[in-house]
Amino acid sequence: MNNAGRVSIQKLRALGGLAGVVLLTVLWLLWLLRWAPGAIPAPQPTLTILIWHWPFANRPPELPSNTCSSYGVTHCHLSTNRSLLASADAVVFHHRELQARGARLPLAERPHGQPWVWASMESPSHTRGLGRLQGIFNWVLSYRRDSDIFVPYGCLEPREGPAPPLPAKNGVAAWVVSNFQTRQRRVQLYQQLAPHLPVDVFGRANRRPLCSDCLLPTVARYLFYLAFENSQHPDYITEKFWRNALAAGAVPVVLGPPRATYEAFAPPDAFVHVDDFGSARELAAFLTGMNESQYRRYLAWRHRLRVRLLGDWRERFCAICARYPHLPRDQVYQDLQGWFQA
Template identity: 65%
Template sequence: MPTYRLFSHQAMAAMALLIALWLLISHLLSSSRVWGTGMWSLSGAFQPSSKLTVLIWHWPFNKSLPLDGDVCAHYGVVNCWLSTNHSLLSQANVVVFHHQELQNGAVRLPLAHRPLRQPWVWTNLESPSNTQGLSRYRNIFNWVMTYRRDSDIFVPYGKLMPRHGPAPPVPAKNRMAAWVISNYQRTQKRVVVYNQLSKHLQVDVFGRANRKPLCPDCLLPTLAPYRFYLAFENSQHRDYITEKLWRNALGAGVVPVVLGPPRSTYEAFLPADSFVHVDDFSSAQELATFLKSMNASRYQRFFVWRERLAVHLYDDWRERFCNICARYPHLSQNQIYRDLEAWFKS
């Protein structure tokens, strides 16, 4: 083969290789979740010991919980040890940080002492509307633990589980609708919808915003006599469904009227006929008419799911942290969030 033809073939092969590399790099840079990027990317096989240690760098909202005994075994997770001892930083398999304390400056990341290849978990249960300061955390966290279903560690506010034994009776109803709210802002969609709805429907309002706070033990008994509960989220975001649905409504035996993500999202968690969605109605007046015209047999159909399912509330941070161990074997050891803010606000 002439020398110039051999050189031509080699040049074409080199060009093809350069193009392929350029496309791969472009794909990685365009993603907010990048594999093997940054100082703290995890490379190679990370072999944990038989028991995983999850270091809780700080308790969410500064509300500490006891960690005596095999805490995670209580939640069905074996070989998982939770600790808050900072001296274990160099030995921990995973370290978890709650965003609220990072956001308000109460806690700082121990970046200067971070062991190589140690996964760090960012956790947050607030919506993007109530989360600030994420731009400071580029190329730091390997896994995220949130209410979003596409999180590495998915921690919803609640879920339905198979029921064992007979369902408790639905509480007797003699009142129409209730709402509990502490943070009342006129520009919020939930406040706008409430103001429209209350013109056509009697809604009893509790909470600090109405100077009628309910103690923790008073909440469910107070709501149980109502037919409907306004499970209105403070902001509308992907998968953002909070205790307003799980505890205040379903936990109290009340039909939730929901305002949050689309109906399809709620149906991923609940039977389609177990709730009323604001978006199903063209106006607040139409919604009010529907709620007021509900007969007894139609109302009881909202509770058919209770015969086979029960509500499980995720209200203990220890259970959430134990879930890190349960997910650990299934998570990529080469992952880092290049742009955490872009991912969370997507």
């Protein structure tokens, strides 16, 4: 090879080396920009959450593309289109439909590694058929604080502006109940309270149903509301506490989990817990003996906090996207029944 050929090869090698250095430099700069403060973040992919059967409904609601954005969750798409099973980032199954066998688990068509979510807001006392769901679900959506996707029935958040005034109180205690069974502790406690405390009972059980728009104005006229849960389980605090009592402006008298659980959600002086009293008569005497100053202390939280109700299943399902990056991909509930009924 002559000298000119050797020079050309050397030039090509030099140019190749220079190109490699430039490429590495560009990649390094891109890496720096990726992690530099104020750098433009990489586009976040939109997650698709497939709801296999909409809870308690034959037809799902409209689910426009901005559904989750309205709840403060971005890059999240809810769908009930089952043809998306192969591509969905997670699939949700509501237990009531599984319990009634109105929804079938598509086990044979399940893509490998796809997270499946078991969803329920009912208590263990009203949940059946968990034994046949072992080793299927990766994540749980429920009111339990130890759920993968924790969605309580309500919460308190800072209030902006003054609290709305409450109407005049012209009744002592109210209770709205549809399922009245003497074996339930709440019914037994009511029967013990009734001789000592004036309680107006509404709902189908007493043939005094209240329309959805009538409940809060009706309860607001009472000093107290019997926020008695139908069963007592960890973290099971439902709309009876959040909507029927706190949102209505009545002081809740609670029967449910221990006081410490309620205090994890609300100020300790925002409710009266039945476990603080030795008998129903003692509880009734405390309620009826309360003067106006003592009563107002139970409503003081309203000046700094407001009730936010979390009863919309769309908001609950959007919470899956918010939690998605933090959830374990290899987790499987081998004993879902044992976990939920613990």
